Amino acid sequence: MRDGSEAETADSRLAARLASLRAEHGWSLDELSGLTGLSRSTLSRVERGELSPTAASLGRLCTAYGRTMSRLLTEIESEPPRRVPAGSQQVWYDASVGFTRRSVSPPHPGLRGEVVECTLDPGATISCENPPVPGVEQHVWVREGVAGITVDGSTHTLGPGDCLRFRLDGPSRFHCPGPERTRYVLMIVMP
The missing domain is CATH 1.10.260.40 (lambda repressor-like DNA-binding domains)
Structure with missing residues (x-):
């Protein structure tokens, strides 16, 4: 941090x-x-x-x-490097929700993908009414705990090692039912 x-x-x-x-x-x-x-x-x-x-x-x-x-x-950082050492990966924490977001492979000019590691505390929920970019492709790979992910009105329960992949065109919801925190990797591919 x-x-x-x-x-x-x-x-x-x-x-x-x-x-x-x-x-x-x-x-x-x-x-x-x-x-x-x-x-x-x-x-x-x-x-x-x-x-x-x-x-x-x-x-x-x-x-x-x-x-x-x-x-x-x-965009608030200087020119993103090709190599992203662990110590320089930007970490953002929202204490009001219990959500941590580490930009493992941040967006870069000329590249369409990025990799983000996220952690939700037990009981935490992140909801988005609309995708930031319609049609963005997402792959969610759960590493620890359990995640309830709602996309297109369908809720999917994922455990360690499970992956959910989709194109995001509407609301989404990520929830950690507990009792342990949920750690997942989010891969984002721009359309």
Whole structure:
């Protein structure tokens, strides 16, 4: 995990990137609020770096901007390297949900795929109303624990070693029923 100063720097870069994306799209805070369902004041505080976004709110923003979360988080880093040493893999934690996300192989210009390692604490749920990019291909490989994954209205229960693969065109939900945490690898392939 990052120390406090590194986290503050990443948070301030994320805030600046979110503000620049809104400006690039020519949207007011009210327009972005209408697209994401997030309040105008929350969006303003996030863009000023006064509030760190939750996984759910960041997911809504990614959907509005047509980006995966990994791609957005990579955009706040300098040019991504070809080799990604374990110690430099970006880790993001949402304490409000109990969700940890490590960008093992971040998005890179000219490449369509990325690899993310995720951990859900017992009882944790991550839901997305819409895919950040319609038709994005995902492969979920459970490494520890049990995951309940809902895609296209169907729920799949996966245990260690199980893999679920799909194209994401609608809402999705990842849930850790417990009693142990769930650790899974998510492979994302852009359309």
